[in-house]
Amino acid sequence: MSGTWMTTRAWLLMLPLLAVMVAVIGWPLIDTIGLSFTDAKLVGTSGSFVGVDNYVKMVSSTNFQRTLWTTAQFAVVSVAAEMVIGVLAALLLNQRFRGRTVLRALMILPWALPTVVNATLWRLIYNPEYGALNAALTQLGLMDAYRSWLGEPGTAMIALIVADCWKNFPLVALIALAALQSVPRDIVAASLVDGAGPFNRFRFVTLPYLAGPLMVALVLRTIEAFKVFDIIWVMTRGGPANSTRSLSILVYQEAFSFQRAGSGASLALMITLLVMLLAAAYAGIVRKTAGSAA
Numbered sequence: 196m197s198g199t200w201m202t203t204r205a206w207l208l209m210l211p212l213l214a215v216m217v218a219v220i221g222w223p224l225i226d227t228i229g230l231s232f233t234d235a236k237l238v239g240t241s242g243s244f245v246g247v248d249n250y251v252k253m254v255s256s257t258n259f260q261r262t263l264w265t266t267a268q269f270a271v272v273s274v275a276a277e278m279v280i281g282v283l284a285a286l287l288l289n290q291r292f293r294g295r296t297v298l299r300a301l302m303i304l305p306w307a308l309p310t311v312v313n314a315t316l317w318r319l320i321y322n323p324e325y326g327a328l329n330a331a332l333t334q335l336g337l338m339d340a341y342r343s344w345l346g347e348p349g350t351a352m353i354a355l356i357v358a359d360c361w362k363n364f365p366l367v368a369l370i371a372l373a374a375l376q377s378v379p380r381d382i383v384a385a386s387l388v389d390g391a392g393p394f395n396r397f398r399f400v401t402l403p404y405l406a407g408p409l410m411v412a413l414v415l416r417t418i419e420a421f422k423v424f425d426i427i428w429v430m431t432r433g434g435p436a437n438s439t440r441s442l443s444i445l446v447y448q449e450a451f452s453f454q455r456a457g458s459g460a461s462l463a464l465m466i467t468l469l470v471m472l473l474a475a476a477y478a479g480i481v482r483k484t485a486g487s488a489a
Contacts, residue, residue, distance in 0.1 A: 231461035237454035249461035258445065259462070266441045269352065270420035273359045277416055278409065280360060281367025286397075288368070289375045306365035314429035317358035321345050345431050348438035355439055359426055363419075367412045374408040375401065414477040418470050442466050
């Protein structure tokens with residue numbers, strides 16, 4: 196009887212939080228799902244029921260397919276670069292040297308900056324008229340004239356990926372650095388006695404302790420990169436010629452620029468579904484990795 200009462204009491208204590216979650220998350224989600232099956236406009240009539248037409252049109256749209264490919268490129272390249280740079284930075288900061296504490300604190304600064312501030316700084320660096328990048332490259336003799344890094348389709352995506360990596364690699368580095376603190380020193384010492392080189396020590400001693408935390412970082416960063424909006428919107432607004440347009444920007448354009456609320460809602464739900472599938476796939480990998488380790 197006491198167990199039943201404890202369970203009931205726990206649910207009663209959680210009731211205010213559940214009510215807030217239903218009001219803040221549940222109802223807007225239900226409303227968005229209903230809106231996605233209509234041809235409603237942002238302003239005006241509520242629209243009529245069109246079934247799955249919005250979804251079919253969106254999936255078969257060339258704009259959606261191209262934007263999905265652009266978003267996937269951005270997510271894969273930026274997350275891969277952040278994982279590699281973050282692990283290398285963590286390995287460096289795990290060593291003992293003078294000024295290590297100061298360097299660890301400085302590494303957090305890019306991640307602590309608001310994304311809009313970070314994007315504005317990099318937009319100034321890439322400025323075709325007075326940007327620091329153009330000035331540095333021309334003064335070093337690597338370029339003859341200034342370039343519009345964000346105005347050319349061939350360089351705009353690379354410029355965005357560099358800015359995103361600078362902003363987010365500290366998160367991966369912090370997670371990896373915390374995991375490195377858990378590596379037993381006696382195992383490292385034993386590997387040194389056995390004559391293992393740096394690569395073998397990392398592969399067989401360090402990496403098993405990093406696998407789980409790095410998978411968490413990979414999940415977080417992939418989800419964030421797949422639904423990226425702010426850094427691209429501030430730096431390029433999806434241009435030039437939609438070469439850097441992400442799925443989130445396409446949702447914004449559909450719902451607010453073109454005022455097609457129903458179409459925008461269906462696209463937003465498709466992005467949510469894709470992100471959930473990615474998270475589920477990663478969760479399966481984590482469980483499999485944990486099971487094999489056990």
